[in-house]
Amino acid sequence: MLDKTICVIGLGCIGLPTTSLLGTKGFQVHGVDVSDHTVNAIDEGKKQDLMEWSTSP
Numbered sequence: 001m002l003d004k005t006i007c008v009i010g011l012g013c014i015g016l017p018t019t020s021l022l023g024t025k026g027f028q029v030h031g032v033d034v035s036d037h038t039v040n041a042i043d044e045g046k047k048q049d050l051m052e053w054s055t056s057p
Contacts, residue, residue: 005030011038 004027008019011033019031033039 004028007032009033011042016042 006022006027007030008015008022009032011019011031015031015033019029023029031042
């Protein structure tokens with residue numbers, strides 16, 4: 001793991017894939033969003049449709 005911590009504010013169509021990418025590159029990443037619905041969906045694994053879209057070629 002890299003010795004860097006990054007905070008991504010907003011976990012929508014840009015922030016969530018960015019958070020995921022940085023995490024896979026070894027950064028410690030904290031994602032923050034004001035929407036409880038969004039945070040709960042991510043915690044429950046219900047945002048996979050967005051993640052699959054963001055990683056497809």
